[in-house]
Amino acid sequence: MASTVDSAAEQLSKLGIDGAFADSAPNLKKNLHLLSSEQVELAKMLMEMGQSHLFEKWAAPGVDDNEKRAFFDQVAKLNSSYPGGLKSYIKTARELLADSKAGKNPFDGFTPSVPTGEVLKFGDDTFINYEQAGVKEAKNAAFVLVAGGLGERLGYNGIKVALPAETTTGTCFLQNYIECILALQESSCRLAEGKCQEIPFAIMTSDDTHSRTQELLESNSYFGMKPTQVKLLKQEKVACLDDNDARLAMDPKNKYRIQTKPHGHGDVHALLYSSGLLKEWHDAGLKWVLFFQDTNGLLFKAIPASLGVSATKQYHVNSLAVPRKAKEAIGGITRLTHADGRSMVINVEYNQLDPLLRATGFPDGDVNCETGYSPFPGNINQLILELGPYMEELKKTGGAIKEFVNPKYKDASKTSFKSSTRLECMMQDYPKTLPPSAKVGFTVMDTWLAYAPVKNNPEDAAKVPKGNPYHSATSGEMAIYCANSLILRKAGAQVDEPVQEVFNGQEVEVWPRLTWKPKWGLTFSEIKNKVSGSCSVSQKSTMVIEGHNVILEDLSLNGALIIDSVDDAEVRVGGKVQNKGWTLEPVDHKDTSVPEEIRIRGFKINKLEQLEKSYSEPGKFSLKP
Numbered sequence: 001m002a003s004t005v006d007s008a009a010e011q012l013s014k015l016g017i018d019g020a021f022a023d024s025a026p027n028l029k030k031n032l033h034l035l036s037s038e039q040v041e042l043a044k045m046l047m048e049m050g051q052s053h054l055f056e057k058w059a060a061p062g063v064d065d066n067e068k069r070a071f072f073d074q075v076a077k078l079n080s081s082y083p084g085g086l087k088s089y090i091k092t093a094r095e096l097l098a099d100s101k102a103g104k105n106p107f108d109g110f111t112p113s114v115p116t117g118e119v120l121k122f123g124d125d126t127f128i129n130y131e132q133a134g135v136k137e138a139k140n141a142a143f144v145l146v147a148g149g150l151g152e153r154l155g156y157n158g159i160k161v162a163l164p165a166e167t168t169t170g171t172c173f174l175q176n177y178i179e180c181i182l183a184l185q186e187s188s189c190r191l192a193e194g195k196c197q198e199i200p201f202a203i204m205t206s207d208d209t210h211s212r213t214q215e216l217l218e219s220n221s222y223f224g225m226k227p228t229q230v231k232l233l234k235q236e237k238v239a240c241l242d243d244n245d246a247r248l249a250m251d252p253k254n255k256y257r258i259q260t261k262p263h264g265h266g267d268v269h270a271l272l273y274s275s276g277l278l279k280e281w282h283d284a285g286l287k288w289v290l291f292f293q294d295t296n297g298l299l300f301k302a303i304p305a306s307l308g309v310s311a312t313k314q315y316h317v318n319s320l321a322v323p324r325k326a327k328e329a330i331g332g333i334t335r336l337t338h339a340d341g342r343s344m345v346i347n348v349e350y351n352q353l354d355p356l357l358r359a360t361g362f363p364d365g366d367v368n369c370e371t372g373y374s375p376f377p378g379n380i381n382q383l384i385l386e387l388g389p390y391m392e393e394l395k396k397t398g399g400a401i402k403e404f405v406n407p408k409y410k411d412a413s414k415t416s417f418k419s420s421t422r423l424e425c426m427m428q429d430y431p432k433t434l435p436p437s438a439k440v441g442f443t444v445m446d447t448w449l450a451y452a453p454v455k456n457n458p459e460d461a462a463k464v465p466k467g468n469p470y471h472s473a474t475s476g477e478m479a480i481y482c483a484n485s486l487i488l489r490k491a492g493a494q495v496d497e498p499v500q501e502v503f504n505g506q507e508v509e510v511w512p513r514l515t516w517k518p519k520w521g522l523t524f525s526e527i528k529n530k531v532s533g534s535c536s537v538s539q540k541s542t543m544v545i546e547g548h549n550v551i552l553e554d555l556s557l558n559g560a561l562i563i564d565s566v567d568d569a570e571v572r573v574g575g576k577v578q579n580k581g582w583t584l585e586p587v588d589h590k591d592t593s594v595p596e597e598i599r600i601r602g603f604k605i606n607k608l609e610q611l612e613k614s615y616s617e618p619g620k621f622s623l624k625p
């Protein structure tokens with residue numbers, strides 16, 4: 001044994017390495033000569049930060065040497081992907097773990113109150129004006145989708161953005177998002193009278209989603225977007241922590257790896273900054289960055305008007321919100337005022353809102369008010385940031401977002417954890433570091449128009465208390481039909497009332513299955529201009545509009561109608577369309593003979609009969625059966 005140590009010491013001195021820092025980790029010391037000078041520096045940093053336990057089980061030189069080098073490759077990655085490096089991660093972890101052990105409330109000294117913001121009503125003049133302003137501004141925007149989450153609550157085996165938003169057309173979320181961005185680009189370009197630029201689209205992925213997202217894009221020709229327009233940024237996981245001293249946790253399956261877990265969607269800010277994308281966008285003259293989440297099929301119906309609000313009100317930060325039911329699992333937008341006079345408008349996460357209210361003079365906590373909703377608007381985590389001030393702020397912070405830690409303690413002594421924990425961060429916490437002078441606002445829209453995420457698996461969704469949203473694949477799809485029906489109604493068509501049906505144990509409203517490509521109508525004005533005369537749609541109907549220039553004129557639809565047309569074709573559709581149509585047939589989510597993306601919604605579509613027309617040449621056409 002002594003001879004190994006001696007020879008290791010000799011080799012170290014030959015390499016000019018002073019191995020004294022590793023005296024308390026003999027297994028590291030013996031292996032130091034295997035490491036590059038950068039790796040020795042990292043080893044020194046780990047020792048200084050009290051991480052000698054990481055080397056306790058290391059074998060003697062000659063055994064597992066490649067694994068030891070791979071360990072330092074991992075450390076280098078963990079170090080470079082965190083603003084301030086691992087040292088800063090461990091330091092912050094110690095502070096946050098001490099606060100957590102002491103039971104310190106992150107909102108100590110703050111009193112919540114209901115903030116004021118812009119509340120929009122779909123289809124009125126204000127809404128239409130904001131939509132117009134938003135479309136005009138869209139040419140100065142970049143979009144960012146955070147899609148690194150695995151979706152454990154949903155339990156779907158694929159990536160969530162590959163899931164059909166609705167099964168009438170089978171369009172997946174990613175395709176829908178891309179087509180919406182392209183439609184906005186077109187409309188904005190038309191308003192700018194030819195001064196067009198491509199709207200950049202960045203997607204944050206993670207090891208869990210990266211290759212499958214890339215594959216989905218490549219195998220579908222980027223759904224019509226130019227490949228250069230799309231940038232994938234992969235977030236890295238962070239090191240897990242074993243105890244209150246922030247000792248890094250070893251991977252239970254490999255003594256040469258540190259266990260890692262996701263850091264949360266807040267990583268998006270550091271990635272946009274460190275990748276240089278923000279600077280690129282800024283240099284290209286862009287003004288807005290719009291952030292959104294992976295499974296909200298309604299989202300882009302709310303985008304034009306909220307971007308219009310940002311532009312008109314000059315908001316540095318604009319959060320999109322919907323009326324929120326008390327205790328609903330979405331954060332509440334809250335004004336927090338500190339005893340020292342500081343004040344900010346910020347998302348308070350759903351598990352923190354109730355205790356905060358109870359602790360500050362609201363004995364009933366998070367409850368509905370006379371409107372039947374919580375007075376705190378629900379954060380749907382879609383943020384619009386003004387690029388200039390955003391970049392300036394990130395220059396100061398390097399993109400670091402206020403983090404939190406959520407250890408599950410073994411007992412009341414809070415000295416050990418049930419399983420390892422890690423630091424986490426959320427993208428909506430960005431305003432926490434802003435000065436009080438920053439213009440932070442929010443825009444509330446009707447839930448039916450703006451928010452129907454797919455987050456819960458069928459079993460959990462069926463257990464949601466009555467009156468609260470299911471947030472399942474079933475409700476997400478039905479919400480699209482509902483929104484499209486209500487929009488068409490507002491545009492002047494007579495659309496039948498929905499019927500109630502139960503799929504996967506969830507009672508939902510089934511409206512006519514109306515879908516259209518975003519290029520047909522992304523704003524209310526566009527849609528209104530394409531509906532004329534006396535149109536009617538029965539509840540059993542299905543309509544798919546794939547073309548840009550399709551005009552509904554005195555159409556009476558009682559069945560299924562599918563229309564596709566090239567952009568230069570103008571198609572007027574009217575008269576009476578009557579056929580057996582497409583019906584919904586219940587399927588059980590446990591029936592594995594049905595594809596997963598279908599059975600998680602609890603029904604499949606039986607295509608009995610339809611009128612289907614395709615126009616592939618430019619010109620003016622009329623379809624009147």
Ligand code: UGB
Pocket residue numbers: 146147148149150204206235262263264265292293294295329330331347349350379380381426428453455
């Ligand atoms: N995501 C990442 O990209 N990386 C990660 O490490 C984690 C997630 P969830 P949750 O609007 O419905 C958020 O898990 O917990 C992506 C808000 O915090 O769906 O339900 C992931 O792919 C909450 O305030 O988030 O909570 C997905 O696109 C509320 O607004 C997104 O981040 C709620 O969403 C969100 O991940 C809501």
